Amino acid sequence: MLKDSFYPPQRTLMGPGPSDIHPRVLQALSRPTIGHLDPCFIGMMDEVKQLLKYAFVTENEVTLAVSAPGSAGMEACFVNLIEPGEKVIVCINGVFGQRMAENVIRCGGQLINVEDEWCQPVSLEKLQATLEQHPDTTAVACVHAETSTGVKSDIEAICQIAKQHDCLTIVDTVTSLGGIPLYVDRWDIDAVYSGSQKCLSCVPGLSPVSFSSNAVDKIKSRKTKVQSWFLDQTLVMEYWGNKAARTYHHTAPVNALYALHEALLMLKKEGLEQAWQRHAMMHNRLYQGLTDLGIKFLVDEQHRLPQLNLIAIPEGIDDVAFRNHLLRHYNLEVGAAIGGLAGKAWRIGLMGYAAKAENVALCLKAFEETLN
């Protein structure tokens, strides 16, 4: 009883995340733990910042990894940028937009929703009209890659509209970073957060974030204290900032940051554009193969995410029994759908290290053999 070490099965992860992790990243995790204020560790953190700037395509000084999952990156953006009473528009076309809205409420903000159908991108016309109706809006928030549906929204256009109305922009890139084009500076994104466990193929539990100088000015000129001590970026920057003497804020997840450093190095070596192309290529293979099996993709081609494929469960197939069969017989994880799509669709992830030909082939073989 309770004496054996835990050895997880070797799965192929093709769900909505976490994704498969490259052995190099897993090896990095097992290197000796050193102090989180050790000069060697601080040097590595500085490299993580540089690498994150590369991945986000930004020059933002305040670019770092929050020591907690994507949800904490989301909260970090809202609690720092929204003060009680401020009007915030949240564009909602799936589960993660809904969570952003919940964050606005919890910050005491005045929430204005711009809602779109699930499986559709954020409507630019609706956003424009809502901003005209609410000229005192201070921020616009939206999700780049909606993991609940596999839909991509046009962040460049959304931010352009928001900027015409002098709003700060907050963007969720948890599923998009490293998988599809994302340009934080060029698109005028003021606050962006992501997750380590999707297209970066790192261990779950870290959230890369980046704040523009506009966002930093807003944080510095707040009238009220940030309600979360842990996520207050002015305090966090005493640890992650550029000063030679770093101040203890919290104990950083040392080994997880080695893993993020390694994952980002691998992304840099491959090249961002090449990584985006690889995701697109693997998606095309998967699309072709599944379409040949008669499976229907639920998102229109122009809005479809290559790294998260929403497909209809074929008639007469039991959702849970099918996915359990794949897990048991092929060690293959595909994702259930959530919210209103639960029981009607599956989500097949092709994220980071998992976006490779062997995985597509395994998935197609498993589908073909199990459906026939």
Ligand code: PLP
């Ligand atoms: N936002 C999006 C788009 C996500 O897909 C997820 C997780 O799947 C999150 C936020 C929350 O991230 P985490 O589960 O790492 O807290």
